[in-house]
Amino acid sequence: MNPESGPADTFESPRQEPRLPPGQVKTDKWPVLHYGSVPRVDLSTWDLQVDGLVEHPQRFDWEAFQQLPRVKVHSDIHCVTRWSRYDNLWEGVSLRELLTRAGVKPEGRFVIAHAEQGFTTNLPLTELLQDDVLLADRHDGEPLTPDHGWPVRLVVPRRYFWKSAKWVRRIELVGRDAPGFWERNGYHNEADPWREERFSDW
Ligand SMILES: Nc1nc2c(c(=O)[nH]1)N[C@H]1C(S)=C(S)[C@@H](COP(=O)(O)O)O[C@H]1N2
Numbered sequence: 744m745n746p747e748s749g750p751a752d753t754f755e756s757p758r759q760e761p762r763l764p765p766g767q768v769k770t771d772k773w774p775v776l777h778y779g780s781v782p783r784v785d786l787s788t789w790d791l792q793v794d795g796l797v798e799h800p801q802r803f804d805w806e807a808f809q810q811l812p813r814v815k816v817h818s819d820i821h822c823v824t825r826w827s828r829y830d831n832l833w834e835g836v837s838l839r840e841l842l843t844r845a846g847v848k849p850e851g852r853f854v855i856a857h858a859e860q861g862f863t864t865n866l867p868l869t870e871l872l873q874d875d876v877l878l879a880d881r882h883d884g885e886p887l888t889p890d891h892g893w894p895v896r897l898v899v900p901r902r903y904f905w906k907s908a909k910w911v912r913r914i915e916l917v918g919r920d921a922p923g924f925w926e927r928n929g930y931h932n933e934a935d936p937w938r939e940e941r942f943s944d945w
């Protein structure tokens with residue numbers, strides 16, 4: 744934690760009515776779901792890049808990432824496989840912080856998050872600028888475990904959880920939206936749980 748930045752700000756992800764989105768079941772467990780295997784990550788070679796349509800491409804090694812200002816976010820998780828987990832406390836670095844440093848060009852309107860092993864997911868830039876979106880390295884006071892995305896995962900509380908890419912390495916700004924891994928494999932491009940945007944129509 745960066746001693747100069749003081750205590751991390753905590754953001755409440757806005758609650759919707761009803762708190763449990765349609766078709767979901769509340770669970771107290773935290774299931775593990777992903778395609779493929781849990782990557783082995785070496786922190787001595789790990790880095791995070793912010794690039795594409797930005798003025799100042801950014802690259803952080805692990806130490807530099809740890810020095811960035813920190814935020815906490817309190818949110819619920821809604822997975823498309825119908826489980827929801829309330830009251831998660833995430834800690835990490837705000838996407839807005841990273842995107843401000845990078846300076847998004849006016850043409851940069853969408854973001855592709857790239858994870859280890861080629862996994863991608865796509866989101867509008869406006870969503871990533873929300874207060875409750877972060878690159879998290881801690882959950883409920885503990886470092887993330889490898890199966891939940893250690894060292895760093897994206898957390899986008901207002902979308903189904905597949906948009907919250909685990910093992911993120913690169914945030915790419917692009918001009919046109921393009922479907923990511925699950926979005927190409929039958930899942931909805933927008934993924935709003937309150938609208939039940941589970942699967943694509945095509
Ligand atoms: N890199 C990567 N991130 C991923 C996935 C994946 O296959 N690869 N699956 C997504 C899906 S479908 C879900 S539901 C959540 C599950 O996160 P969890 O295992 O921490 O519950 O991770 C998302 N992030």
Ligand SMILES: [Mo]
Nearest residue numbers: 776822823905
């Ligand atoms: Mo999922």
